[in-house]
Amino acid sequence: MQARMTHPVYLVPAALEALTAYSRAGEGLGVPAETIEMVNLRASQINGCSVCAVAHATSLRKMGMSDERLFTIAAWRDTPYFSDAERVALELTEQLTRVADRGDPVSEDLWAATRQHYDEQGISALLIAITSINVWNRLNAATHQVAGSWAA
Numbered sequence: 688m689q690a691r692m693t694h695p696v697y698l699v700p701a702a703l704e705a706l707t708a709y710s711r712a713g714e715g716l717g718v719p720a721e722t723i724e725m726v727n728l729r730a731s732q733i734n735g736c737s738v739c740a741v742a743h744a745t746s747l748r749k750m751g752m753s754d755e756r757l758f759t760i761a762a763w764r765d766t767p768y769f770s771d772a773e774r775v776a777l778e779l780t781e782q783l784t785r786v787a788d789r790g791d792p793v794s795e796d797l798w799a800a801t802r803q804h805y806d807e808q809g810i811s812a813l814l815i816a817i818t819s820i821n822v823w824n825r826l827n828a829a830t831h832q833v834a835g836s837w838a839a
Contacts, residue, residue, distance in 0.1 A: 688833045695826055710819040713812030717805065721750050722776050725760055726813065727820045729777050730784045732761050734824035737834035772804035776813055783817045 696703035713723070724747045731739035747757055759766040763777045778797055786792040801810055826832075 689831075690833055691829075691831045694830060694832055706819070706822060709815065710823075713815040716812035717809040718776070718812045718816075721747065721752060722773055723812070723816045724750065725773060726776055726780045726816050728760055729763075729780045730817060730820045731824055733781065733784045734821065734828060736824035736827045738827045738832045739820065739824055741834040775800050775804050779813055780817050783814070784821055 692698075696706060714720075724743050728740060728743035728747065731743060744757060753768070755766070756768045759768055760777070763769050763774060769777070775797070779793065779801055782789075782793050782797060801813070805813065
C-alpha cells in the first residue's frame with residue numbers, strides 16, 4: 688500500500704496549523720477527552736479512515752479504555768458499556784457524519800437529547816470534534832493515506 692501523494696497538510700503548512708487549532712478548539716469545554724476520542728473513532732470507522740481509526744483507538748487504549756468499550760464502539764447501541772451522554776455523542780457523530788442520508792441530519796429528538804446532557808459549550812465542542820475529524824478523514828481517504836506508515 689502506498690499513499691497517492693504526500694498528505695496535503697504537509698504540503699500546505701497553514702492548513703496543518705489551522706486544522707490542528709480547529710481540532711483542539713473544543714478542548715476543556717465540558718466534554719470528557721475520552722468522549723471526544725470515541726467521537727473521532729466512530730466517525731473514522733464510518734468513513735473508512737484507517738489512519739484515524741488506528742490513531743484514535745490507540746489513544747483510547749492509552750487513556751485506559753477497557754477492551755469491551757473499545758471493541759464495541761461501532762456497535763454502541765447493542766452494548767451496556769456506554770453512558771447516556773456518550774450514546775448521545777455517538778449518535779450525533781453518526782448523524783453528522785452521514786449528513787446526506789436524511790433531510791434533517793440532526794433530528795429534533797436527538798437535539799433535545801443532546802441538550803439534556805451537554806450545555807452549549809459542550810455541544811459546540813462535540814460539533815467541532817465531529818466536523819474536524821470528518822475533514823481529516825476526507826483528506827486521508829482522498830489521498831489514500833496508509834495506517835501505520837508514520838511508524839515504518
